[in-house]
Amino acid sequence: xxxxxxxxxxxxxGLQGERPCPPAERVALVHALxxxxxxxxxxxxxxxxxxxxxxxxxxxxxxxxxxxxxPRWWALVPNGRxxxxxxxxxxxxxxxxxxxxxxxxxxxxxxTVAESLDQLTGIRATAAPPVLVDAVxxxxxxxxxxxxxxxxxxxxxxxxxxxxxxRITLADTTGTASPRRIxxxxxxxxxxxxxxxHDTRGTALTNAHAALALGVRRFDTAVxxxxxxxxxxxxxxxxxxxxLVLLLEELGYESGIDLGNLLPIGEHLSQLVGxxxxxxxxxxxxxxxxxx
Amino acid sequence: xxxxxxxxxxxxxGLQGERPCPPAERVALVHALxxxxxxxxxxxxxxxxxxxxxxxxxxxxxxxxxxxxxPRWWALVPNGRxxxxxxxxxxxxxxxxxxxxxxxxxxxxxxTVAESLDQLTGIRATAAPPVLVDAVxxxxxxxxxxxxxxxxxxxxxxxxxxxxxxRITLADTTGTASPRRIxxxxxxxxxxxxxxxHDTRGTALTNAHAALALGVRRFDTAVxxxxxxxxxxxxxxxxxxxxLVLLLEELGYESGIDLGNLLPIGEHLSQLVGxxxxxxxxxxxxxxxxxx
Numbered sequence: 031x032x033x034x035x036x037x038x039x040x041x042x043x044g045l046q047g048e049r050p051c052p053p054a055e056r057v058a059l060v061h062a063l064x065x066x067x068x069x070x071x072x073x074x075x076x077x078x079x080x081x082x083x084x085x086x087x088x089x090x091x092x093x094x095x096x097x098x099x100x101p102r103w104w105a106l107v108p109n110g111r112x113x114x115x116x117x118x119x120x121x122x123x124x125x126x127x128x129x130x131x132x133x134x135x136x137x138x139x140x141x142t143v144a145e146s147l148d149q150l151t152g153i154r155a156t157a158a159p160p161v162l163v164d165a166v167x168x169x170x171x172x173x174x175x176x177x178x179x180x181x182x183x184x185x186x187x188x189x190x191x192x193x194x195x196x197r198i199t200l201a202d203t204t205g206t207a208s209p210r211r212i213x214x215x216x217x218x219x220x221x222x223x224x225x226x227x228h229d230t231r232g233t234a235l236t237n238a239h240a241a242l243a244l245g246v247r248r249f250d251t252a253v254x255x256x257x258x259x260x261x262x263x264x265x266x267x268x269x270x271x272x273x274l275v276l277l278l279e280e281l282g283y284e285s286g287i288d289l290g291n292l293l294p295i296g297e298h299l300s301q302l303v304g305x306x307x308x309x310x311x312x313x314x315x316x317x318x319x320x321x322x
Numbered sequence: 323x324x325x326x327x328x329x330x331x332x333x334x335x336g337l338q339g340e341r342p343c344p345p346a347e348r349v350a351l352v353h354a355l356x357x358x359x360x361x362x363x364x365x366x367x368x369x370x371x372x373x374x375x376x377x378x379x380x381x382x383x384x385x386x387x388x389x390x391x392x393p394r395w396w397a398l399v400p401n402g403r404x405x406x407x408x409x410x411x412x413x414x415x416x417x418x419x420x421x422x423x424x425x426x427x428x429x430x431x432x433x434t435v436a437e438s439l440d441q442l443t444g445i446r447a448t449a450a451p452p453v454l455v456d457a458v459x460x461x462x463x464x465x466x467x468x469x470x471x472x473x474x475x476x477x478x479x480x481x482x483x484x485x486x487x488x489r490i491t492l493a494d495t496t497g498t499a500s501p502r503r504i505x506x507x508x509x510x511x512x513x514x515x516x517x518x519x520h521d522t523r524g525t526a527l528t529n530a531h532a533a534l535a536l537g538v539r540r541f542d543t544a545v546x547x548x549x550x551x552x553x554x555x556x557x558x559x560x561x562x563x564x565x566l567v568l569l570l571e572e573l574g575y576e577s578g579i580d581l582g583n584l585l586p587i588g589e590h591l592s593q594l595v596g597x598x599x600x601x602x603x604x605x606x607x608x609x610x611x612x613x614x
Contacts, residue, residue: 209569309524
């Protein structure tokens with residue numbers, strides 16, 4: 031199976047730490063990513079605008095999409111109230127964050143892991159099938175609080191599976207993953223997961239490459255590598271969509287994404303947020319062929 | 323075989339594109355790297371000071387080393403005259419650059435590849451054993467002039483082996499390598515080569531990881547990821563020593579290098595050159611354990 035599915039989180043995980051952009055600009059970004067071939071885009075976050083000002087207007091963003099219920103669009107919801115707002119906006123795919131780290135959960139959402147798992151169960155009840163729910167698990171490969179291991183992550187994943195979610199995505203929230211850690215966790219939970227990798231230590235692409243070899247076929251990325259949790263000090267940007275697309279092209283995987291159409295999106299996004307982006311291929315360009 | 327040998331090229335490939343630093347600072351950098359456990363350091367380049375002002379005073383650098391003839395130290399020589407100067411300084415390990423790309427060779431050294439191979443033969447005659455000669459081959463995984471392939475690189479490597487050098491190091495001069503290209507070339511020439519990787523497209527660590535899996539055990543790096551050829555537009559920095567050391571630690575390879583001692587060297591180097599360095603681990607720090 032050589033098909034790899036990328037979900038671009040730039041409009042959500044990328045923009046959430048930036049100065050607020052108008053919803054119309056965020057909608058244009060989502061549509062541009064879809065036009066470049068992204069099969070999935072995380073378009074908004076139904077969080078409190080007080081907590082994350084850049085995500086204000088989530089319902090406006092979803093409502094202005096070509097088809098709010100299109101299976102390409104995902105929105106993050108932090109709790110049951112967020113799920114209700116998201117579903118009312120018309121979106122039909124929800125990401126829900128839970129944490130594998132008690133310390134990070136306390137800091138990030140002021141809940142124990144057990145409480146956040148209860149909340150996930152509640153969201154699943156609110157957002158019943160055919161709505162899709164993807165549980166994104168923070169700190170699966172290390173945490174700032176040193177309170178996770180392969181075994182503890184596998185235990186959390188097993189509990190989440192018991193909650194009846196449609197997908198699980200393992201997040202490397204603070205960029206502590208390595209090929210060994212990826213293998214440790216994937217060996218325990220299986221390759222039917224997504225990976226949400228951050229590039230804090232320059233390892234995101236290496237970890238994606240290692241995961242591909244283990245059979246993982248879903249990855250969260252962000253155009254230009256924008257991003258990083260505002261709640262996780264030192265969190266680097268997301269794995270840049272362009273950088274992973276180039277690797278996939280070189281390795282012969284099919285992503286459906288056109289790198290040539292993707293590159294100008296990063297340039298535009300850089301202008302939109304007013305600073306350089308960490309993505310490397312957007313700066314250096316695509317590759318000429320190298321025959322065997 | 324789990325021993326991996328790193329050669330830090332920071333004092334040469336790193337500093338050559340910067341404003342000139344006094345030889346005493348360069349000597350201190352070399353000694354600090356050796357004290358952190360680097361088994362090999364490229365300490366200087368015996369090029370024309372007019373062509374590369376930052377490398378002026380190469381003989382002063384070598385002469386001020388604890389032991390100029392120590393097998394840890396390497397110096398780049400561009401031609402027979404450079405080799406004579408290097409040997410007169412007391413150093414006993416020479417790197418010599420040749421190119422796998424006619425276009426790059428013409429631009430970089432104004433010679434055909436055949437002419438540079440003839441020159442390599444001459445240097446080998448001047449620098450007879452027990453002096454070591456390492457032929458560093460530019461553009462082994464792509465060139466700005468699209469004139470290389472796995473086959474053409476293998477042909478150049480075979481010719482170099484015929485010249486009786488002690489080592490061959492394959493350079494990704496403009497950061498076009500990928501795991502596929504690494505495998506293509508290593509399959510043809512064997513794993514008994516070094517790799518000199520640049521991070522133009524953020525792929526250096528991924529390529530090193532792929533090469534490790536193929537049996538490659540020698541890597542050129544630069545502390546902090548400093549570097550990039552002043553003659554190759556868009557060439558990114560070298561693979562950061564710290565970033566590779568962290569990966570090696572995670573994977574269980576032995577490098578003999580102490581990451582804790584290495585990190586302050588990058589900080590000092592950043593102050594010395596007056597700008598941030600691209601290395602990621604020096605910014606983000608080492609990893610806490612992640613038990614299975």
